[in-house]
Amino acid sequence: MVSTELHFFYFYKGGGIMVVQIVYHCNNEILEWKWSSDSELMPQPFWTSIFLIDGLLIDAGAPGGVDDLRKFIKTLDSENVIDKCVITHNHEDHCGGGRMLQEEFNIPVFASKLAIPLLMKEKNYPDYRQMTWGVDYQPFQAELLKDSISSKSGKYIFDIIDTPGHAPELISLIERKQQWAFINDVVMPKYRMIFGKYTDIPEDISLIFQSIKKLYDFTKGMDNLLLFTTGKGVFKGRSFLKDRMDEINSLHLKAHRFQNEAKQKGLLDKQLLRYVLKKIFKRENFVGTLTRGGLSHKNLIESLLEWPIDY
Numbered sequence: 001m002v003s004t005e006l007h008f009f010y011f012y013k014g015g016g017i018m019v020v021q022i023v024y025h026c027n028n029e030i031l032e033w034k035w036s037s038d039s040e041l042m043p044q045p046f047w048t049s050i051f052l053i054d055g056l057l058i059d060a061g062a063p064g065g066v067d068d069l070r071k072f073i074k075t076l077d078s079e080n081v082i083d084k085c086v087i088t089h090n091h092e093d094h095c096g097g098g099r100m101l102q103e104e105f106n107i108p109v110f111a112s113k114l115a116i117p118l119l120m121k122e123k124n125y126p127d128y129r130q131m132t133w134g135v136d137y138q139p140f141q142a143e144l145l146k147d148s149i150s151s152k153s154g155k156y157i158f159d160i161i162d163t164p165g166h167a168p169e170l171i172s173l174i175e176r177k178q179q180w181a182f183i184n185d186v187v188m189p190k191y192r193m194i195f196g197k198y199t200d201i202p203e204d205i206s207l208i209f210q211s212i213k214k215l216y217d218f219t220k221g222m223d224n225l226l227l228f229t230t231g232k233g234v235f236k237g238r239s240f241l242k243d244r245m246d247e248i249n250s251l252h253l254k255a256h257r258f259q260n261e262a263k264q265k266g267l268l269d270k271q272l273l274r275y276v277l278k279k280i281f282k283r284e285n286f287v288g289t290l291t292r293g294g295l296s297h298k299n300l301i302e303s304l305l306e307w308p309i310d311y
């Protein structure tokens with residue numbers, strides 16, 4: 001992980017305890033605004049990040065963070081006035097403040113072609129996500145994002161790359177000159193983890209793999225690449241992407257190998273799945289239990305098994 005400068009940290013009570021952190025990266029060129037609701041019912045706080053770079057905002061936080069985001073925007077001096085916002089995908093922890101930005105600050109909000117109709121719909125997400133990210137999502141109409149977008153002064157230009165897998169409409173933003181990649185939820189720091197499926201987060205591990213590979217190929221020659229994730233830190237170097245590809249490949253092979261083993265033992269369906277899960281992860285993750293399988297190891301195993309092996 002790249003060391004960053006943490007400027008201040010505060011928390012206060014609203015419906016629960018909300019935590020806001022502001023982190024500066026790259027000589028203060030990038031401001032990361034992190035928000036989390038530290039609910040007692042959740043085993044750990046989950047963070048969502050918004051990045052502000054020369055007037056360009058990447059993402060708009062969670063519905064529960066809208067009041068905090070508004071307060072933050074009001075503290076910005078004239079140099080830092082937000083000029084536009086790009087939403088990376090339709091998940092509630094990334095698009096919650098879109099309508100507020102449009103209506104209260106007249107900030108144009110952009111999204112991909114696939115994201116626009118989704119952002120206009122009411123959201124109905126499970127209770128554990130309501131607890132984490134808040135409710136009352138305000139639908140809004142975003143403007144269509146082109147192949148690239150520039151920051152306010154024009155000094156940074158971001159290429160927009162389609163990177164589905166975690167969500168079909170998910171995009172990444174890459175600033176080639178600076179070698180910055182805003183990959184948000186495209187890549188998780190470790191794939192031994194929970195995975196969405198039977199909710200409105202139908203993740204697909206083969207698509208995630210392809211998107212990581214796409215980012216890896218796109219960033220060829222960028223020796224000082226920095227990768228910014230949502231709430232999980234900043235990582236240095238393309239090797240971060242390569243390591244994730246290797247990790248997924250290894251899980252993919254293991255899942256199929258244990259599936260064959262299970263079949264030889266005469267196991268089918270649920271029993272087969274349980275066998276593979278036990279071999280790879282020993283047991284289901286606590287979040288898997290808490291979310292009643294919504295986000296679980298089991299989903300990842302299923303997605304790995306649905307992805308055929310090409311020999």
Ligand SMILES: [Zn+2]
Pocket residue numbers: 089091166167185
């Ligand atoms: Zn997401």
